[in-house]
Amino acid sequence: MHNGKERTNPNGAYRKIQEYLVKRNFSHEQYSGYHSCNQTTDLEVFDLIRAMTLELPWLSQCLNHFEVTNVGEYHDLMNLFEQGVIEPILSKALTKT
Template sequence: MSVSRKAINFDLYTNELKKHFQDTREAYAQVKEFMLKNGFEHRQYSGYASKNSLSERAISKLSTKLVTNFPWLASCVKRFDVTDIGEQYDLTDQLQILSKSIHKDIPKNSPDKEAKLAELRTEINKATQSKTHNLNTKNKNIER
């Protein structure tokens, strides 16, 4: 594991959680509060991304803090995965543009709908590749 931003995703056994909580959502709420206080952002469900780069040792310390704060966690955890986050691209704008074009600009029964969609995909791919190229160039300049 390299020193990089980390993604942490986990799954808990519901039946085991019921032994510790009346409402199993409480367990997830406790872990969420812990993760937010320890430099992570909540991405989705039980998925978190570190705000900063972390070493393997830092992840080990975080794991120790987790089981110290939540004694129930060890018996309830089904999976607890840590992944190095590589390059990350936000395609939100492209998805919104595509959606708007599909649902507003291209009539539902348009005879050339497929051709227009292919044209939109090409435009989005070019924009995405341009962003990727700019990010890669920026990263190479930083490394120098």
């Protein structure tokens, strides 16, 4: 039994989407972003979306966009931020208001 508030609560929808994708080897990155933990073909993504809409039939009514990016390789660049960087000095012409 669901009450009206539970059925319209966006947090419940986000949780269901997260559970669905995590079970299928995706990691939650930030906000509504997910990364596949494995290389995934376009066909696998299409099949996943079709199955997802069957399991979560309300999903299409909640989306304002759904994007897939094929990145290829993942490169962690955090080590670039560990080096000290000198803060630039703005010229007086740029700082006048």
